[in-house]
Amino acid sequence: MRAISPEATIGILGGGQLGRMLALDAKRMGYRVAMLDPTPNSPCGQIADQQVVASYGDLAAVQRLGVMCDAVTYEFENVDVRAVELLEGSGVRIAPGSRALRVAQHRLREKRFLRDQDIAVTPFAAVTTADDLTSAGEHVGYPAVIKTAAGGYDGKGQAVVHTRAQALQAFERLRGRELIWERFAPFTRELGIICARSESGQMVTYPLTQNIHEENILAFSVVPAGVPAPVEERAREIAQRIALGLDFVGTFCVEFFLLPDGELLVNEIAPRPHNSGHYTIDACTLSQFEAQLRAICDLPLPAPRLTSSAVMVNILGSGSGDRLLGIPELLSDPAVSLHLYGKRQALARRKMGHFTLLRDPGTPPAQLLQTAREARKRLSWGSASAL
Template sequence: MNPILPGGVIGILGGGQLGRMSTFKAKQLGYKVVVLDPTPGCPCGQVADEQIVANFDDEPALRQLAEKCEVITYEFENVDSRAVELLEQLGRKVFPDSQALKISQNRWAEKEFLRRSGVGVADFFKVASLADLETAMQQIGFPGLLKTATGGYDGKGQVVLYNEDDARQAFATLNHPALIWEKKVTFVKELSVICGRNQAGEIVTYPAVENIHVENILDMSLAPAEAPAHVQAEAQRIARTIAEKLKLVGVCGVELFLLPDETILVNEIAPRPHNSGHYTLDACFCSQFEQHMRAVCGLPLGSTDLKGYAVMVNILGTGEGHHLVGLEQVLQNSQLAVHLYGKSSAAAKRKMGHVTALSPHSLAEARDWALEARAKLKWV
């Protein structure tokens, strides 16, 4: 495929913050952007050249998007894969493709794909009936995680299990036709690697970062992760393997568990820009968002080198107020960057923005700056 040159039009399915930050980088490179999202004035729609206000399964709207754009991508996995297949049938290139989307949307398919790819995953068992549940309890054992095979994110659609009564109750509560039982692993760190691959097969990886979650929502990412060089290398090797096997075009977030014996298991993959890669906007020469735009347009990939030690913290809504105060205090530190997503309401636990601190000296210094900054920001 010939590169799409500046002036071309990129379509994005989904209008959240990932699409917004991708759009900024697309426009920096000289492209135009059309977003399809059902919410008028969504974060991406605020900065795109045009928004098609429609549901993701609206066939006339999808046809309109295909007519307007030279290439299409998506910013989250909850887009119906049939919509992507329709766009492909209309002759429009969609990156990552519908096959990558289907794999990432279904935990059964994802685990099977990862296992076939030769990377480590926690033991798992497909659960489609009460009989399957009983078998999973015997074969995989406790503690375990019972998850819906589709639709879960930020900890939704999953239950931690410690005994058989818990398991049977969770099975009834989740009430889902396709579940997966996973062995709950003991890990020392949660890591992730952002990997990019273009249409020519060129692959780049960003450093593995450490992620800290609070109530199943990403709270902080530290780049690079404090880990031995061989752990960094293995994490990046795993991400490259996944990108190759997936025939990825774009970027992919690969979430990992680092075990006490330094074994690395893959938790899940997300074929799109990833929350744990937000630090790259300020800490890398080419951010994950620019990398994604380069890849889908057929351009050479950019440098993933770090400019320093970086710590990203999410800014969440509290359910109280719609205006953020304290920004003037935060911006007095020239080593801080604040990114707000243009969302209209600060609902509790909603991702409203993030702060990245960049230190030339240490992760500890960057972490202190990031946490101090977030503490000064309040919703009123």
């Protein structure tokens, strides 16, 4: 495959922070960026050279984007597969391809794919009817997480259920959507790994992170994860198998549950850079975004090296004001780097930015996390008049 050099135009479907950070790396390297999102001046749109303002399902607009670009990628998995197929059919280089997207955007297809690859997942069943629900309760069992098969993110479209009454309630709420019943995994930790693979098959994996969620949204990613080396080795090997099984081109993330006996279950695959990989911008020799860019442009992908221990801390909106307070206090630590996504409204639970806190290699993960929790307390939201 021909390498695509800077000065070419990279297209991004989606205008969120992942697209923004990809665009920032692309611009640094001399590429032009065109993007498509329904909202003008989105986080990515603010950085891009050209914005196509249209819905993701607007295939004519997707085609217009394709015509502007030498290569196209996407920054979230809820893009319409037909849009990706359309670009594939019209000879535009688009990666990851429609096959990988089709699998990764649908929890049932994803779990079946993993099972077929002999990769362990939590027991699950498809649920569409009330009878399916009863059968899943009997055969897969409680406690369980009922999720929409498609369209969920950041814990949206999910319910944890312990009893049949709760299951029925969740079923009523999510009714009409294709659902998956997953046995609740009694994990001791959640882990994540970023992997990138290029058009010509060069593949790299990043260090494993420990991911800590609050109310089903990622709060902290700590690296190194502080797990035994064989666990990290297995995670790497699983990620590589997934990359090959999907013939994946680009950057992706595998989320894992670590069970008390040391077994790893795959929770899900994100077919794009991932929130838990933001630490790579400040703590690795190659960011997950530059890796994505190099992968789709078929440029060399050198093995990324961790240059310090790190914690990535998400900054979520609280709904109590749009102005982030405490930035000078946060930045009084010279090893903190701040990333804000250019979103105006700090709605509750909205991902507004993150910061990465760097420490010397060898700092114990528990200490890293403690320092990060303290640092996060310096930030709060207020209104402009509160200043």
